[in-house]
Amino acid sequence: MFFKVKRICSIVAATLLLNATLVLVQSASVFAADAPVDLKLNVRSAILMEASTGQVLYEMNADEAYPPASMSKMMTEYLVMEAIKNGKLSETETVNTSPYAASVIGSGGLLAPNEQSTVDNLFAAMSIYSANDASVTLAERIAGSEEEFAKMMNAKAKEFGLSDKAHFINATGLPRADMGKFAPTEVQGETMLTARDAAIIAYNIIKDHKEVLKYTATPSRKFREKDKSPMINWNWMLEGNKDNVNFKKYAYQGLDGLKTGSTKEALYCFTGTAERNGMRLISVVMGAPKEPDRFIETRKVLDYGFNNFEFVPVLNAKQEIEKLKTVNIKKGVATEVPVVTQSELKVIAKKGTPKEQFQITAEPLADESKLVAPIEQGQVLGTAKVTYGGKEYPVNLVASEKAEKGSWFRLFFRAVKDFFVDLFSGAKKG
The missing domain is CATH 2.60.410.10 (D-Ala-D-Ala carboxypeptidase, C-terminal domain)
Known part of the structure; x- marks a missing residue:
């Protein structure tokens, strides 16, 4: 009888302990369990992530896939920086621009067929000016062809654990129709990403290749010394634009990246990152109706993060x-x-x-x-x-x-x- 009573007491105690533990775990999920915050964003989807932990602080339709336009170049950037880190490519190496790369439409238009350019200059053109010709040139150098490079992008997407909706068909983010006869035959579909996918790519870039920020934080740079006009960064929110008469109302303290994107299908997109008081945030907005809107809405997302969250020293x-x-x-x-x-x-x-x-x-x-x-x-x-x-x-x-x-x-x-x-x-x- 004593052993039965003892066993019953043990079961009751264990049950009470389990219930208490569940209450503690539920209370610990304070911002995860809170009612969704409505930032009244004028975009298709958005997400906010802390850059060192990957902790999501805010999301809106974050798992809906949309065309990302040139935001997909973040994956191109990652693979180029990985090739440099692995010794397969050098920043000072000169690369030849193929006739196809020079003909790619959209942003860029900097390169002539068979022009020789350094990897450093090509990477700057891609990350500052979102140059499609530079992106394809680097992709062809690494993989032999843009289609093979797209396969590398999709393989890296799986490695990152992106959603099954994430898909790349080229190095630029251009829709298939804009590629014409150069559209891939083995890689089907269109380039698609969710806001969460874009944030995860940005998270990995900053974690593994933070040197990308020295490019993305640059407001303007000449592609060639002899060029009369510099490449102007499409990112109006750069802190470096605080004294620029055209962009200073968009400039955001601590913002130094990361990638804009726009097409007719994607509308206006932006993956931003900013650091304040030792905390770096990553924001993504997709499908803003007008170009300024992607920066106005990003400000709302980042302000929410910096105003409401902080690093707490626990141990x-x-x-x-x-x-x-x-x-x-x-x-x-x-x-x-x-x-x-x-x-x-x-x-x-x-x-x-x-x-x-x-x-x-x-x-x-x-x-x-x-x-x-x-x-x-x-x-x-x-x-x-x-x-x-x-x-x-x-x-x-x-x-x-x-x-x-x-x-x-x-x-x-x-x-x-x-x-x-x-x-x-x-x-x-x-």
Whole structure:
């Protein structure tokens, strides 16, 4: 009877604990569970993402696919920068412009057939002036043809985990009809992206190739020194335009990228990024009816982010976690070693969020082979996790001091002691 009562009490306690945990998790999802914010945007879709974590702070029709126009060049940019990083391409290398590349319609019109240009200049033309001819020239250099490059773009889309709606047919974002006889035959359909897809591409560019911002932040640049007029950046919101009489009313503090796009089908689109007080945001708006609207609506999205969210320091570096101050180890002089956080952990959260909404848990490594002495100071022995907004943020727990390996003599007598402790404990329970 005693054991039945004890078991029932245990089940009740476990149920109460589970319910309490669910309440805490639900309360931690504060901005994820809140009623959708209506920014009254005049666009087809939009999204706002924090750039270091990928945390989504706002979305509107973010999973509906639309033509992205030249915003698809972000994927072209990524693959070019990847080729440079991998040593397959050099910024100083000169590349030949094919007759096809020179003939591509739309933005650009800078290159003549068989003109030689450096990768640096071509990349600047693509990222500042959205030059289609430069984009195709780089694509042909990397993949041999634009169609093969489009296959690389689609492969990278899968690698990034983009939606199954994400699709690329060329390096430029032009619709198939505008490609005429040069339209791809093996890659079907049209270029399509959701706002979330565009944000994820931007997230990966900034994470892996942040040097892109030195190009995208440039308000104007000459393609050739002898050119009379410079290439003017299509991004009116650049902070560098704050003194430009034509664009200063659109200039936005901290904004240094990333990519505009417009076609008849796509209307006006813009993926923006801005950094203030150590927090970088990525915004996407798709399908604005007029060119100024894409910047006016982007301002609303970014203002919402900077006005309502901040990084909250939840854990300090070398901090002891109350729920796991030590980790048990084997074959050591000591049987446990104290652990602390390896680094600080900041979480993006709504301003004024109570500390109680950041739930902290900790556990030792599952791989017990790494919990055997000797243990070096700074060795990873566990993980602490902060849960907030329905997302987990991990940080390593490391040994705060060394733990020497015990001698065979010590380990032998410890084993004997443990044997008798277990024996007498079992006898008492029986």
